[in-house]
Amino acid sequence: MVNIYAMRPMMISAAWNAKLSFCKVLTASSQQLNVSSSGFRCDLPMPMLGEDTWDYNRHRWSKNRSNLCTYECWKCQRPGHLPEDCLVTKSNQVKVGNRNSDSISKDLLGLYGRCHQIGKKLSGANCNTCNSSLSLATCLDCSMILCDNAGHLHEHIRAQPSHQQYYSHKLKRLVKCCKSTCKVTSIRDLLVCHHCFDKAFDKFYDMYTATWKATGLSIISGSICCEDHFEWHRMNCLSAGVEDRAYIIDKNANKKCVQLSDFIF
DSSP, X not given: OOOHHHHHHHHHHHHHHHHHHHHHHHHHHHHHXXXXXXXXXXXXXXXXXXXXXXXXXXXXXOOOOOTTSOOBOTTTSOBSSOGGGOOOOXXXXXXXXXXXXXXXXXXXXXXXXXXXXXXXXXXXXXOTTTOOOSSEEEETXXXXXXXXXXXXXXXXXXXXXXXXXXXXXXXXXXXXXXXXXXXXXXXXXXXXXXXXXXXXXXXXXXXXXXXXXXXXXXXXHTTEEOHHHHHHHHTTOTTOOOGGGTBSSOTTOOOSSOOOOTTTO
């Protein structure tokens, strides 16, 4: 009869040796993973990716972004814009006639003034086609009020190709590039970041009251860009869509009555 108690020390020793052998194999494997084919050690830091959080004090998203795609302006050493769009004024910068390249043009100031007057009369506004009071926009070329939920806005844009400037009753501002000094105001030339739209909806839209918080609307208006500034936005938003699918008005759409955007109008 086999004495089990006599064999117990041998079984423990064998198990311990097996455990040591397994640890050696893991150590060797981890060392091989850190050595490239050329024989050099390759310890590259992983990109820092994380979920964006909203900074309520600075009114912007957190700085969680990939180390592989960080772009900082060489003028102010801050991310978020190109050097030609930097608003930092240096002490040795020479101004001509007390005006610089970042000043707002007279045409834009005129449009801002008209939009300010339209904003005072939003309470009694209705669509001129169906009398709806939802998803409204005002055409600044003919002063018509059109709704987007029934497709009347898109139909008007197709029927009147020369009418390009529109005021959003939801955003309470002119639909244009988010950079205040940018002169691109044609709705056909504007792109949007659908990823930022979705984040604003998740955080700042109340499903119970069907209302937006002011911060959410600010994010939406800040995610509307012209082609040049959409590249600027894409440098800081890893999930921004491709240009062909980011236009407010789909250049390939052939339907007469389509809805443009629930977020903008």
